[in-house]
Amino acid sequence: MVIQGYPNPGEGLRLHLNENTGGCSARVLEAIRRVRPSDVSTYPSYGDAVIATARHFGVDPDWVLLTNGLDEGILMAAVGHIARARIHDAENIIPLPAFDPYPNSTAAVGATAIRIPPGPEFAFPTDAVIAAITPRTRMIFLNTPNNPTGQLIAIADLKRISEAAPKAVILIDEAYIEFGGTSFLPELPRFRNVLVGRTFSKAYGLAGLRVGIVIGHPDVLDPVRAVTLPFNINGVALAALDAALDDTEFLPRYAAAVRESRERLYEACRRLGLRYWPSAANYVLVRVGEAAPFVAALAARKIHVRDRSKDPVTPGCIRITAGIVEHTEAAIEALESVVAAGTRSAP
Ligand SMILES: Cc1ncc(COP(=O)(O)O)c(C=O)c1O
Structure with missing residues (x-):
């Protein structure tokens, strides 16, 4: 079965x-207890949550797409940039070891996964990734810190790769960045081909509620927005997100x-x-x-x-x-x- x-x-x-x-913030549970019947019986509105999250990450609200966990953001990025664009010979570059949704989303949209092994001691294979870029490259999945090795990709390497593939979408998955390393977010305004993925599942303790976020210039984010279902995050999760952002300690x-x-x-x-x-x-x-x-x-x-x-x-x-x-x-x-x-x- x-x-x-x-x-x-x-x-x-x-x-x-x-x-x-350790679970989530006590404030999150209080916010969930305050949820009203009408919050449950009506479809959620995302405006306030998007504005609050955009402020939290220091970006414009139209650079933000809230997703049902970052998992959904990864899949929708592939659907938006490959399936929706009807690209049939797409190649997605996936440095190893990799989080399963990268190859799974690649397969789901009929693209070919180009897997790049790591260097000694899991050193990030920047040169091999750049060498693998072709005119067919549609996405490059970069995960820093890497799951499962915990290794970081230097900001300079993220930039080199993003500059080397201006026609591809670079998805920088920062699911664990709150625990170490430097976010790519301050660099993002200079890159119209880069999406940064973040999640509230890990450091914020909301895994059971499923809230993630994809951040990027509208040029690269709008195709993802176009395929994301209109009510992808539930109202209870929105109440929790608001409280999680408020609890700065x-x-x-x-x-x-x-x-x-x-x-x-x-x-x-x-x-x-x-x-x-x-x-x-x-x-x-x-x-x-x-x-x-x-x-x-x-x-x-x-x-x-x-x-x-x-x-x-x-x-x-x-x-x-x-x-x-x-x-x-x-x-x-x-x-x-x-x-x-x-x-x-x-x-
Ligand atoms: C590297 C990485 N990216 C993204 C995610 C997705 O997290 P979520 O869908 O819970 O936001 C995870 C979860 O384990 C992860 O390890």
């Missing part, structure tokens, strides 16, 4: 989807917890002899050797992490969400117990 969505791992600590392990507090958690995970990995990659995001990629039994052993200890070993670019690796420090400590205890029990071959 195939059931919609991602499987529920069951009871325990969810460190497998890079969610906010929530995000820096959580980002500090994530930084502390990352350090503790690195330290534990060093102690346990596990290879890890320093991350700018709210997760750490760790090489454990045989990943499947390791992940199962952690799950038996009620710690759920992501098995990344099936991706040929990250063999033997798992990805652990770094959130509230107390949760990270529980994960470290489980890691220690699994390593001590010998559920590991040489990484």
Whole structure:
């Protein structure tokens, strides 16, 4: 039987989807409690939310498209720029390792995925990406910090790629930028071929409500807007978004917890002899050797992490969400117990 969505791992600590392990701001829950019957019975209006979000990100409201999670923004960017434009020989460049919706959206619009492997230690392959650009290139997906490696792409490299492909749409996915690195947003006014994607699922803790945002010059954003369904975000999510933007203390507090958690995970990995990659995001990629039994052993200890070993670019690796420090400590205890029990071959 195939059931919609991602499987529920069951009871325990969810460190497998890079969610906010501390939940959302208390103000968000208060705003949801204040939702009126008419907010539920009427179709949502997006004007206020778009203006508030545009102000938050320092851009004009017509540069903003709110989406049902950034996932929807990724798909709609491909639909708007490839399917709607009836381009039949489109190539989308996807540096690896990559977030699944990039190849999935590419396939959904009948485009060809041009996959570019990373350099040593997951160094971003800027020259190889530029070398892969052809007249057929329609989209280039750039994810910084990268999921799952946590590596950043330098702003200079983002610019070089965007300048090298003026006819393509560059989608810079900054889903985790609140945890480390520099946003491309200040550069955006100089690039009419670049979309920046952000999400409220991670740092803001709204994953269950599904709010993302695609930002860009109207030249590159309007084709995406044209295919996005008119009522794509529900009214409860809008109320939550407003409250999340208002709570200016929530995000820096959580980002500090994530930084502390990352350090503790690195330290534990060093102690346990596990290879890890320093991350700018709210997760750490760790090489454990045989990943499947390791992940199962952690799950038996009620710690759920992501098995990344099936991706040929990250063999033997798992990805652990770094959130509230107390949760990270529980994960470290489980890691220690699994390593001590010998559920590991040489990484
Ligand atoms: C790299 C990256 N981009 C985008 C998203 C989409 O997030 P959402 O659809 O929850 O906004 C995720 C979520 O895991 C992600 O890892």
